[in-house]
Amino acid sequence: MLRRHGFLWLKTCPRPNVLRKQFVPVPHLLHSTNICQQRWYAKRRKRSEVSKKELRSLDFSIPNYISVNKLANLINCRVEKLIKDLTALGFENITATYILSKEYVELILQEYNFALPSLSTSTNLDNIYDELKSPINPKLLTKRPPVVTIMGHVDHGKTTIIDYLRKSSVVAQEHGGITQHIGAFQITTPKSGKRITFLDTPGHAAFLKMRERGANITDIIVLVVSVEDSVMPQTLEAIKHAKKSGNELIIAITKIDRIPQAKERERKIEKVINDLILQDIPVEKIGGDVQVVPISARTGENMDLLEESIVLLSEVMDIRSENSPKSIAEGWIIESQVKKQVGNVATVLVKKGTLQKGKILICGNTFCKIKNLIDDKGTPISKATPSYATEVLGWKDVPHVGDEVIQVKTEAIAKKFISKRQDLVEAQKNSTIVEKLNEERAFAKEHHFNKDKTEELDYEDAAQDHEQNAGPKNINYIIKCDVSGSAEAVSESISSLGNDEVKCNVISSSVGIPTEGDLKMAQITDGTILCFNLGNLPSEVINNRAGIKIKQYNVIYKLIEDVTETLTQNLEPIFEKKIISTVDIREIFDFKLKKKVIKIAGCKVNNGIIKKDSLVQVVRGPNDDIIFDGTISTLKHNRDDVAEVSKGHECGITFENGFEGFQSGDKILVYENVRVPRYL
CATH class of the missing domain: 3.40.50.10050 (Translation initiation factor IF- 2, domain 3)
Structure with a gap:
């Protein structure tokens, strides 16, 4: 870095978007009385402005991915210089084969003074359909029913609450007595006559994603806690989702009918409330705003109070949405499936606008021209307004649960945006592959010479790779x-x-x-x-x-x-030896055959039973040193071959593989391999 005529000469750029040498004025020298310095600065500034206008034309299309050496050929630059410039920009482990993405290529072309027609904008999958949405029109905002999600631990009575309000029996239809889907129901409350949309989420631990989704698309969360069990694992999880979503919360303490004694019931309810306070729930008891309502959905006790609490809270929240056929409809996929005779079906919770037959919806990588709308009772309906959950028929493919639904004008627009989204998915997939490829090449470059030094390293690397591949x-x-x-x-x-x-x-x-x-x-x-x-x-x-x-x-x-x-x-089996019998070798007998003499161990069974197919060990000395481990060749009682010999009887034994190294006083341990239970 040099100081010259009141300027700092920068050989390297402190910012990533500049590669060329620049003059940066030093403030305390710009106001110098030296007229020569001021004139020199003016000329330099004019020359810099002119150079910025002289851009090089781009006579090639920018690829999505390109290696450094190919890019150097395109822009007519030496590879060594380009690598040096990229290193100055902050790239690490740059080689001629390093692959650059389109965004990096555009940045580099800018620094080399190329005129770019339009820079690519980074888009993610979450906001790719945002441009299809219309801004909120305050004039069209009207009150809508609240969306209430019922959450809590498994078997704490969530669906029983819905059954009471709907006068139905959803629990009887569920396998195992537990809810395994997100149920969406709109009811007219019996006391106030207000409409409320309920989402019944599964309580089993396996349905974490579904519960989290239910919390994110709702207005009010009713946290169900059993008076018998108090706070349980899925209760804690539901509290976590509720806090993360930022939605309003109401506590419903259920199953109070199971404790008929008033004092005992009061004590149990107090315990539940204290447990909730320990989880940072600001209940009304400690001056908070979270209502606590003890109820029994089975007998209907205090169910009117729960209904009143939900209606009152929704009135205070003043929940509104655009409810007009002219508004662009938006919503969320609650459930999706393939039904016989009707095909692909998705349950849509309407967030804004009105769904009607013939409208076109886009969701993820599929779209739908609405053929029919069916409510939660299986009845066809003409339209679905905000906060209404309806089954939509006519999807090209089954949409993913949790994806956002947006209305578009024509199928052509839907196909255009779906293609755009698929291209982005493919680009992200390729980006991951390219990143991994660059890491592998950088690793290969770094370890290239080390691998060539000795063969031992090659063997070690090969062994390590084998272990990694085995997995x-x-x-x-x-x-x-x-x-x-x-x-x-x-x-x-x-x-x-x-x-x-x-x-x-x-x-x-x-x-x-x-x-x-x-x-x-x-x-x-x-x-x-x-x-x-x-x-x-x-x-x-x-x-x-x-x-x-x-x-x-x-x-x-x-x-x-x-x-x-x-x-x-499928775990690798582990066996342990279990001794089932012991036999003493008392005498050694020589038995003459035609061409050879064999040794027979004269034995007595101390305990248990020895069989011809038994696994045996011959041990010797006070430390029971093993001198043979194998099987029996022959087992005789007197002169007869027998299948087994029990405790207290004598027998003659020969061993497999011609083993004759036994002596009088040795012991024979009869054992079996017992498989040890293993767990994940």
Whole structure:
């Protein structure tokens, strides 16, 4: 760095977007009375402005990925100089084969004074459809029913609350008595006549994603806590989701009818409230704003108070949304599945606008021209307004649960944005591959000379690679479920099972009955197909020609237990020796054959039974040193061959492999290998 005429000459640039040498004025010298210095600065500034306008034309299209040496050829620059400039920019381990992404190429072209038509903007999958949304029009805002999510631990009575309000029996329809889907119901409350949309989330630990999704798309969360169990693991998890979402909270203490004594009930309720306070829940007891309502959904006790609390809180929140056919409809996918006769179906919770037949929706990598709308009772409806949960028919493919739904004007627009999204997914996938490739090449460059020094390093590297490639044994599964939310939950639950020896590998997870493609994939990967809540499968699927194992389940924890047991059975077996009998060698007898003499051990069985197929060890001395470990060749009682000899009887024994190194006074230990139970 040199000081010249009041300026600092920078050989390297402190900012990543500048490569050329620049003059930076020094403030205390710019106001110098030296007229020569001021004139020189003016000329330099004018020359710099002119140079900025002289841009080089770009006569090639910018690729998504390109290596450094190919880029150097395109911009007519020496590779060594380009590598040097990239290193100055902050790139590490740059080689001629290093692969650059399009964003980096555009940056480099700018620094080399190329005129770029338009810079690519970085987009992620979460906001790629944002430009389709319309800004909120305050004039169209009207009050809408609140969306209430019921959360809590398994079997704490969440669905029973819904049953009471709907005068239905959802619990009776659930396998194992637990909810395994997100149920969406809109009800008119019996006391106030207000409409409320309820989301009933599963309480089992496997449905974490589904519960988290329910908390993120709701207005009010009703946290259900049993007065008998108080705060449980999924209760803590629900509290975590509620705090993260920032939604309003109401506590419902359930099953109070099971404690008829007033004092005992009051004590239990007080304990639940104190446990919630320990979890930083600001209940009204300590001056907070979280209402606590003890209820019994079975008898209806205080259910009117819970209803009143929800309605009052929603009034205070003043929940509004655009409720007009002219507004662009938006919503969320609650559930999706493939139904017989009707095809792909998705349950959509409307967030804004109005859904009607004929409208076109886009969601993830698929779109839909609405063929029909069906409410939670199975009745076709003409439209769905905000806070309404409805089944939408007409999807090209099954959309993913949790994805956002947006209305578009035409199918052409939907296909355009889906193609754009797929290109972005492919670009992100390629970016991961390119990043890994650059790391491998940098590693190869760094260790190239070390590998050539000695052969020992090569052997060590080869052994290490072999160990890495060996890894745990994969037990492959293909998951088929009734709805995509369950498919996600099952996949999340079993994919983490395993250890260093064996692990669960989920090849695919999808909705519907196993197809021919699923059977072929299972055959290729030696996998098992797990069917969840699919009912009776066709006989050609169950009795498939390839002999693929197909297992069916209705309750998720039974599926998890079965997979865990299968993984356990595939662990490397460990055996321990169990002594079942001891035999003393008392005398040695020589038995003459035609051409040779063999030794026979004259023995007496001290305890247990010795059999001809027994595993035995011959031990000697006070320390029981093992001199033979193997099997018996012959077992005789008197002159007869026998299958076994019991305690207190004498016998003659010869050993396999012609072992005759035994002596009088040695002991024979009869043992068996017992498999030690192993667990993940």
